[in-house]
Amino acid sequence: xxxxxxxxxxxxxxxxRATITCKSSRSLLASSNNxxxxxxxxxxxxxxxxxxxxxxxxxxxxxxxxxxxxxxxxDFTLTISSLQAEDVAVYYxxxxxxxxxxxxxxxxxxIK
Amino acid sequence: xxxxxxxGGGVVxxxxxxxxxxxxxxxxxxxxxxxxxxxxxxxxxxxxxxxSNDGNSEYYADSVEGRFTISRDNSxxxxxxxxxxxxxxxTAVYYCAKPSQPSEIDFLIxxxxxxxxxxxxx
Numbered sequence: 001x002x003x004x005x006x007x008x009x010x011x012x013x014x015x016x017r018a019t020i021t022c023k024s025s026r027s028l029l030a031s032s033n034n035x036x037x038x039x040x041x042x043x044x045x046x047x048x049x050x051x052x053x054x055x056x057x058x059x060x061x062x063x064x065x066x067x068x069x070x071x072x073x074x075d076f077t078l079t080i081s082s083l084q085a086e087d088v089a090v091y092y093x094x095x096x097x098x099x100x101x102x103x104x105x106x107x108x109x110x111i112k
Numbered sequence: 113x114x115x116x117x118x119x120g121g122g123v124v125x126x127x128x129x130x131x132x133x134x135x136x137x138x139x140x141x142x143x144x145x146x147x148x149x150x151x152x153x154x155x156x157x158x159x160x161x162x163x164s165n166d167g168n169s170e171y172y173a174d175s176v177e178g179r180f181t182i183s184r185d186n187s188x189x190x191x192x193x194x195x196x197x198x199x200x201x202x203t204a205v206y207y208c209a210k211p212s213q214p215s216e217i218d219f220l221i222x223x224x225x226x227x228x229x230x231x232x233x234x
Contacts, residue, residue: 037219037220039220039221041157043157048224048225048226048227049157050224051212051221051223054212054220060222092156092157094221096220099162099171100171100173101147101149101159101221102159104156106157
């Protein structure tokens with residue numbers, strides 16, 4: 001399954017909304033549980049990735065509520081409602097619907 | 113809390129071998145399938161391999177199939193990755209990664225180690 005993110009890079013002003021999209025080459029919606037096998041990660045420089053969202057829209061405990069995920073099937077979105085300085089990072093989507101796990105190419109988010 | 117500490121990386125010549133280790137703590141290691149994921153310098157994330165919680169099942173990315181071997185020692189809470197016939201394109205930070213749920217194999221990765229750098233160069 002090929003995962004394609006857009007844009008490759010994004011510059012947003014502090015306090016403004018940031019939106020990243022992710023498209024999969026096949027549906028990630030499982031009929032068995034009606035859930036989308038899609039996760040979002042944030043990777044800050046020099047650090048490993050951190051899980052933000054899973055099942056496309058479930059925020060991991062401790063993740064600020066300015067992060068939200070949406071979408072179903074093949075089209076997904078990560079939204080940061082009000083950009084903070086600490087959100088500067090590379091963001092990856094990942095499908096865990098089928099092996100091999102695959103990631104999007106990443107979106108670099110910067111402050112404008 | 114969950115801790116994953118990788119070791120064993122370094123500079124190695126093409127065609128040679130290396131073994132990576134990942135010491136796990138803070139959770140019941142034997143209950144979780146475990147993954148290796150790598151990241152070439154300045155590039156994105158690439159899943160490498162997964163092993164079931166009991167060590168009886170293994171899966172690999174096509175790019176490493178036949179050259180890398182994943183294994184584990186549940187008595188030592190340690191995950192391994194044997195890298196053989198190394199190529200320059202195997203140069204990357206190798207992360208040990210733990211899924212969110214205890215199971216034979218789960219593909220939702222929740223926790224990552226800090227990684228160990230493997231550089232393949234003559």
